Amino acid sequence: MSVAHVKAGSPVRGRRAEGVGLPRIEDELRKQNDRFSAAVENMSHGLCMFDADERMIICNGNYISIFCLNAEIVQPGIRFFDILQHSVDIGVASHSAEELYAIRKPYIDRAKPSTYEETLSDGRIINISHRPLASGGWVSIYEDITEQRRAEQELKEQHRRFDAALANMSQGLLMYDADGRLIVRNERFLELYHVTPADFPLGMSHRDALEQLARLGIYAEIDIDGEISKTAACLQAGEMRSTYRHLADGRTLLVVRQPMSGGGWVATFDDVTERRRVEERMTHLAHHDTLTNLPNRSMFRERLDQALGEATDLAIFSLDLDRFKAVNDTWGHPAGDWLLKCVAERLQRCLRNETDVVARFGGDEFVIIQFNPKGAGDAEKLAKRIVDIIGKPFRDKSRDMHVGISVGIALSPDDGRDADTLLKNADMALYRAKSEGRNVYRFFEPGMDAMVRARRALETDLEAALRRREFELDFQPIMNIASGEIVGAEALMRWHSPARGLVPPDDFIPVAEEIGLIVPLGEWALRKACTVAAGWPHGLRIAVNVSAVQIKSGTFARSVISALAFSGVPANRLELEITETVLMDESDTVLKTLRQLRDLGVRIALDDFGIGYSSLGYLRRFPVDKIKIDRSFIRDIDNRDTAAIVRTVIGLGAQLGTTVTAEGVETEAQLEFLRKEGCVEAQGYLIGIPSKAADIARLLESRAGIRQSG
Numbered sequence: 001m002s003v004a005h006v007k008a009g010s011p012v013r014g015r016r017a018e019g020v021g022l023p024r025i026e027d028e029l030r031k032q033n034d035r036f037s038a039a040v041e042n043m044s045h046g047l048c049m050f051d052a053d054e055r056m057i058i059c060n061g062n063y064i065s066i067f068c069l070n071a072e073i074v075q076p077g078i079r080f081f082d083i084l085q086h087s088v089d090i091g092v093a094s095h096s097a098e099e100l101y102a103i104r105k106p107y108i109d110r111a112k113p114s115t116y117e118e119t120l121s122d123g124r125i126i127n128i129s130h131r132p133l134a135s136g137g138w139v140s141i142y143e144d145i146t147e148q149r150r151a152e153q154e155l156k157e158q159h160r161r162f163d164a165a166l167a168n169m170s171q172g173l174l175m176y177d178a179d180g181r182l183i184v185r186n187e188r189f190l191e192l193y194h195v196t197p198a199d200f201p202l203g204m205s206h207r208d209a210l211e212q213l214a215r216l217g218i219y220a221e222i223d224i225d226g227e228i229s230k231t232a233a234c235l236q237a238g239e240m241r242s243t244y245r246h247l248a249d250g251r252t253l254l255v256v257r258q259p260m261s262g263g264g265w266v267a268t269f270d271d272v273t274e275r276r277r278v279e280e281r282m283t284h285l286a287h288h289d290t291l292t293n294l295p296n297r298s299m300f301r302e303r304l305d306q307a308l309g310e311a312t313d314l315a316i317f318s319l320d321l322d323r324f325k326a327v328n329d330t331w332g333h334p335a336g337d338w339l340l341k342c343v344a345e346r347l348q349r350c351l352r353n354e355t356d357v358v359a360r361f362g363g364d365e366f367v368i369i370q371f372n373p374k375g376a377g378d379a380e381k382l383a384k385r386i387v388d389i390i391g392k393p394f395r396d397k398s399r400d401m402h403v404g405i406s407v408g409i410a411l412s413p414d415d416g417r418d419a420d421t422l423l424k425n426a427d428m429a430l431y432r433a434k435s436e437g438r439n440v441y442r443f444f445e446p447g448m449d450a451m452v453r454a455r456r457a458l459e460t461d462l463e464a465a466l467r468r469r470e471f472e473l474d475f476q477p478i479m480n481i482a483s484g485e486i487v488g489a490e491a492l493m494r495w496h497s498p499a500r501g502l503v504p505p506d507d508f509i510p511v512a513e514e515i516g517l518i519v520p521l522g523e524w525a526l527r528k529a530c531t532v533a534a535g536w537p538h539g540l541r542i543a544v545n546v547s548a549v550q551i552k553s554g555t556f557a558r559s560v561i562s563a564l565a566f567s568g569v570p571a572n573r574l575e576l577e578i579t580e581t582v583l584m585d586e587s588d589t590v591l592k593t594l595r596q597l598r599d600l601g602v603r604i605a606l607d608d609f610g611i612g613y614s615s616l617g618y619l620r621r622f623p624v625d626k627i628k629i630d631r632s633f634i635r636d637i638d639n640r641d642t643a644a645i646v647r648t649v650i651g652l653g654a655q656l657g658t659t660v661t662a663e664g665v666e667t668e669a670q671l672e673f674l675r676k677e678g679c680v681e682a683q684g685y686l687i688g689i690p691s692k693a694a695d696i697a698r699l700l701e702s703r704a705g706i707r708q709s710g
C-alpha cells in the first residue's frame, strides 16, 4: 500500500500523496485514505508506521497520548530514533535513546511479527507488537496494559492467598462446581481421610467421591443417595447445613456444606472427636453423680417428668441407708465412698426393667423409678429385693460393713401425678419406714403428711427443750431379792413440755437419737444422775441408760470420766445400761470404749434382754456385768414357756457370774417366782415407782440405812 493521506488538523499524521493521476482514481484514493485514517484514528491502540528508512509514515492520536509525545514534533517523516530521543527528553522513557534503540532494533529487523513490553518511567507497561511491512519498514501497535497487568497480578496474589489459606486450614475442604464436579481439594482433606490425591482427582463427581469413600471403607456407614439428597436440599435452601460423620476408625468429623453464590458448594471437614468427647463428658457430668456414676437429681427429674408426660404407671422409691453415718465415722470417708459405690451397683442389679432408673441425690439418698409396675405387688417385690440385698454385708479386703436401707414408695397416678408430689410422698413413706425400725419399706398412705408434720414439730420442740431445761430425771429403786435391800436406782428421763405435757421417753428418745440430740442430752443425764447419786449413801449404785448413738459418737468415754470427776462418784458405783444393738455394732470403737470404761471400774448392764436379738453370742463378745430381763417376760411369767426362758436366763447369769435383774416386777407372785429361781435383783412398781430425786433420796436413806450403819 502506498502512502496515507491525512487532512490538516486530523490526528492521523501522514505524508501528502504526490503525483495525482486521473481524478476518478484520485477521488477513490482519497476516499480510501479517509476510511483508512478514520480506522487508524479510532482504533483503541496506539499505531505507528515506519518506512524502510525508519522514518515515520503515519501514527494515531493514541500513540501520541500513550507516550505523551508532542504532536508538533512527532510529524510524518521524523526518524524513529528522534522519536525515541524526544520521549527521553520529555522524561517518559526509562532508558536512554541509544539503549531504547538497541532494545527495539532486533524486533524491527525481524522478518516475523513479534511482541515485547516496555516499561515507561511512570511505571506504565506498554505492549508493543511489531509487524514488518512487505514494502520494508514496519508497523507498531502499542497497548497500555498496565491495568491488565495489575489485575493479573492481583488475581495471582488472590490465588496465592487462597492456596495459602487452603493449605493452612485446620479443616479439610472440597469445593464442587455447579455441575457437582470437584474443583478444589486441600491437603488437610487428604490427611483427615488418610487418602491420596489420586483417590479424589479434581473433576470427579460428587457421587464418585461418595462412592470412593464407601469403597475405601472410611465411614462407619454411608448412605450415598441420602448424602446426595442432603446436598441437594442444602443447595435448594441456599443455606449452610452441618452433620456429624462417624469414621470407621472411631473419629467423628463435623461436615459443613455451604452453597456458593455462583453455584456449586463448599464442604468443610473438621475432626471434632476430642471436642465431642469433652462435650459428651461435660453433659455426662452434668447429669451424673461423680462418685457412683448414677444419674443425678437433674437427670432423674428429666426422666421422671418425661415418664409422667407419657402417662405410664410408675413407682417412685425413695431410699436412705441406715447406719451409713456410723460407717463414715468408724471406717473413714474413703470406706464410706467405697460402700456407696457398692450400694449403687447392688441397686442397679435389683432393677429388672431396662428402662428403670436408679439415681443418687447425694449423701446416702437414692431414688428409683420403676416403670409400669403391675400394681403395688411389683413395687413391693422390688422393695423387698432392695432391703434384702443391701442388708447383706459389704465385704472388702479387711472388713465387713453392715448397713441397711429404708424404702418409701409412692405410686403414680394414685399417690400423685407430678414429680414434686410423688417425690414428697415417697419421702414421707421413707420417713415412716425410718421411724418404724429401719431396714423396712413402706408405701405412702394419705395422712402420712400430717404424721410427718407432727414428727417435724416434735424434732423442733425437742431441740428447744434442751436449751430451756425442760428435762428432768426420775429414779427407780433396784432391790437385792435375797436381802431385800435397795442396792441402787435407775435414772429415767422425763420431758416436761409446756406445750405437750409430760412426754414419755419411749416417744422422744428415738427421735433424739435420730437427730443426734441424744449426745448432749445423754451427757446431761449422765452428769445429773451422778451428781444426784453423789448425795446417796455410799455403796448404792446409779444406773444410767445409754444409747448406741452416744457410744459411737467417739466422745462418750470422755464424758463418762468427766461426769464421775465432776460428781465425785467412784466409777464402780456407776452402771451403764446398754441394749443389744450396741453390742451388735461391728466397729472397734464401741467395744474399745466399753472395755476402756470397764477397766475404769464402770459396770455395764445389758438392758431389755430378751426382746432384741437375744443372741448369746453377743455376751461372748463382751462379758457384761449385769443382764436385765425385759419387763414383758416378767408380765408373762405365768406362761410356762416364758417362765422357762426367765429360768434359763437366770441360770445363765449364775454360770457366767453375771448379775441378773428382773424388770417390771409388779406383784408379790412375780417376786416370789424370781426369788425361788435365784434371780439376784428386782426392779418394778412393787419395789418402787420412778420418783423425784428428793423422794428417792429419802427412800434410799431409810432402806439402805441398815447397810450404811452396818
Ligand code: C2E
Residues within 6 Å of the ligand: 476, 491, 492, 493, 504, 505, 506, 509, 522, 525, 544, 545, 546, 547, 577, 607, 608, 631, 663, 664, 665, 666, 683, 684, 685, 686, 690
Ligand atoms: P428401761 O431402761 O427398760 O427403763 C425401764 C422402764 O420400765 C421405765 O420406763 C420404767 O418407768 C418402766 N417400769 C419400771 N417398773 C415398771 C413396772 O413395774 N411396770 C411397768 N409396766 N413399767 C415399769 P420409762 O421411764 O418410760 O423409760 C422407757 C425407756 O426409755 C427406758 O427403758 C429406756 O430404754 C429409755 N430411757 C429412759 N431414760 C433414758 C435415758 O436417760 N437415756 C436413754 N438413752 N434412754 C432412756
Ligand code: MG
Residues within 6 Å of the ligand: 490, 545, 577, 607
Ligand atoms: Mg434401763
Ligand code: MG
Residues within 6 Å of the ligand: 607, 608, 628, 630, 631, 663
Ligand atoms: Mg429395760
